Amino acid sequence: MITSATQSQVQQVRNPKAMAFVLMVGAFIGLFSETALNMALTNIMDDFAISTATVQWLTTGYLLMLGILVPVSTFLIQWFTTKQLVVASLAFSVTGTILAAISPNFTVLLIGRLIQAVGTGILLPLMMNVILVIFPIQKRGAIMGVMGLVITTAPATGPTVSGLIVDALNWTYIFWVSLFFFAALIIFGLRQIDNVSIITKPKVDVLSISLSTIGFGGLIYSLSAVAEQSFASAQVWIPCLLGAAGLVLFVIRQFRLKQPMINLRVFSYPMFTLGTILVFISMVLILSTAILLPLYLKGVLLVSAAIAGLTLLPGSLLNALLSPIVGRLFDRFGAKKFVPLGFLLVLLSSLLYVWALTADTSLWQILAGYMILFLGISMIMMPAQTNGLNQLPRDLYTDGSAVMNTLQQIAGATGTALAILLMTSGQSSYSESFPDASAAELLAGGVKYAFYFITAISFAGLVASLFVKRVRV
Template sequence: MSTQIQVKNPKTMAFILMLGAFIGLFGETALNMALTNIMEEFSVKPATAQWLTTGYLLVLAILVPVTALLMKWFTTRQLVIGGLIISLLGTILAGLSPSFVILLFGRIVQALGTGLILPVMMTVVLLIFPISKRGVVMGLMGLVITLAPALGPTLSGVIISSIGWHFIFWISAIFYVLLTLFAVAKITNVSEITKPSIDIMSILLSTIGFGGLIFSLATMAEEAFSSPVVWIPLLVGMIALVLFGNRQMKMAQPMINLRVFKYPMFTLGTLMMFLGIIIILSSAILLPLYLKGALLFSAAVAGLLLLPGNAVNVILSPIVGSLFDKKGPRILVILGSIIIVIGNLIFASTISATTPTWQIIVAFIVLFFGLTMVMMPSQTNGLNQLPRKLYADGSAAMNTLNQVAGAAGTAIAITVFTAGQSGYLIDFPDAPQQEVLAAGVKYAFYFTTGISIVGLICSFFVKKSNEVKEISPTPMKATEPVRL
């Protein structure tokens, strides 16, 4: 039996959702190029300024799993239109911000809207297109997930240099207004409203768990691991996540059905996505630092140098989607994983304060050539194995871990980058600042190379999956939720 739900304008619905998600994910990294400007304008330190990115990721990681529950309480129209309006309000606040506190608050409000749209996008696309056509559509969705954060530094660099960082938000606001009008006219309801009981304890454990984990990872970039401000949130977060997972497995109506991880290709696909997002977000923060700080390019030029790699992603995504429909995921994922390793090795072996620009461009193109071949097939193949009733849970689980991966990638990359600089200064105490910064970035790419090798090993276990009947859970005593 087909799992497709017939709607009047499936392509238009998909376009509205994807563009809304694109603007939100673009916002994850859009301020990376502007942090120095913001630090100067509002007189804040780097440790404070980084929360404009980390806080965004933190809100997404907390809200996305809750959205899986909201999708069973509110209609598709309500969530999409509500998410776009909330995002619009956040961008207006950030654009008008007279102080750093208002700017950060605006970012958090925008992240709330994005956190509603992301899981809805993935679930709706799975519902309104037949499984035989999902490759091309999911290729476009994969393009959104990978291109938006990667393109953030490129577009924002041009905007910052020409008209100022405030216009990053005003341009986004224009798109949100247009999308909201389109959504009112074109979005139809496809989700099933069951209004399950709301388990307050699950929401609290999820919030504390993901919040503590990301806060710890972000703080690690500035503080030693032995510092209480790092290890206490990490420990509390891990305990909360264990308790959250245990509670979900015992509940008759869990907030997120973690039984999605009993489907092996979904678990493997989620892991491949997780590793890919770490590499994308790491490079999105390392390369602007390197191009501006070591090679001394302006924000606009640094952004434009990353454009060819992003262009490869745009061109290749629909092609990969079509090949996925015809050939399946295995050959694409294995070949792409090999190319990702090569791209990281080029970075790790060539980066210096005097590296020719063309080598950085080529390495970035190679890296995104491989990432495009891996991300969409892994995601689609994993979700294809789930029965229809688990689409919302699967997309929520995958999106949540993607945000954790983004925060982890950013935080660990900066931590390794700092350690690399310190190590280089020990050996060469009189080295120029450009050489020190380049050495730190090179050291951080050793980390991403290691991540890519793990992804390559995982790729050999990928095989084509088709939708299967739900795996019967092991009978357990249900935990009675707190009803509202």
């Protein structure tokens, strides 16, 4: 039963489900773009005659722009109406998508990707904030389950769908397909958007924005560069040092401001802090696996992009099926019943890959491990996220969603960079032990080595999940 006190916390809109659906579809297309090009990187390298280090910026640059922009979302939400932000987000997304689809060279393609990321960076925190405002807390688990489905399934299905497109058509059609859905959203979806933001127009603190950009941008750039450069390289340690200094100064300034850019007092709520850590770990696992397995399937087992994508499809479908179910059950049982079990399954998936990955592993073992992984992820993301946000008072929803979304992008960059770094290190170690190994055996050894790291992270998540407590509202 919804009490009058709870009801008063809900912002009334014409059709909350339709409004949430439109925002989620927009976010899905944007997050799909994070990994959609993973299956097409080799094709793009051939078309534009560029190196691996250069082509990786199509993913790194996207994450970098998200990491810079998402923290600024707290200002945007308080300065502009909900509808204005949705229109701006779709405008950036459409412009970037068209530019990338018709790009005559790599520079234009990268610029298009960055403009795409601006649209996604506006929409992600807005979606989470709107959902927290327009649904009562007793029904929030189910809708957050669907949102968790969007956040995890979009990057997971990127390689599957793009693999089919690359084999059947051309990598540019990845953008044309996205453009079709953006156009449909503009035509049929914008009419469902109501204004729910409270416009206060706080003073824009330019120094906070600058420190945030330097901090998050430097950190993500450094993490991405380390995949191709040594730790001693100036290209790695200078951005890392600047990023760390920027973040420290940013945190100090937020606590001194009467109206901070992001209210970091959200971390005084223990379940929010723990939920943020668990979501961070989950995104590291998702993005690192999303880049390693396509490389393994295409480079070691020598399957086509379409077959590689279809091998990963059942795991994505399982997540799509279970996330809304877990969301509904969360409202009844809470996060404690799901999160530890989810991390146990993720750990089992990682151990399976550590045990099974060789130069001649069967496809069914890859498929089974991926299904177990996303069976676990479906029990982690939404419960951990919702349980944490439920502990926050309404005036901290915007700050809490901005913090979670920012750290998710940093997690994506961290997972991607470390996966490539460890895979490369594993290949070097394997070649020293087996100098006569084939290229496929070297790549398999490198990917297997990276999964040792993923197993360790999974175990850390399992231990942390044991401290989850149900938030009583």
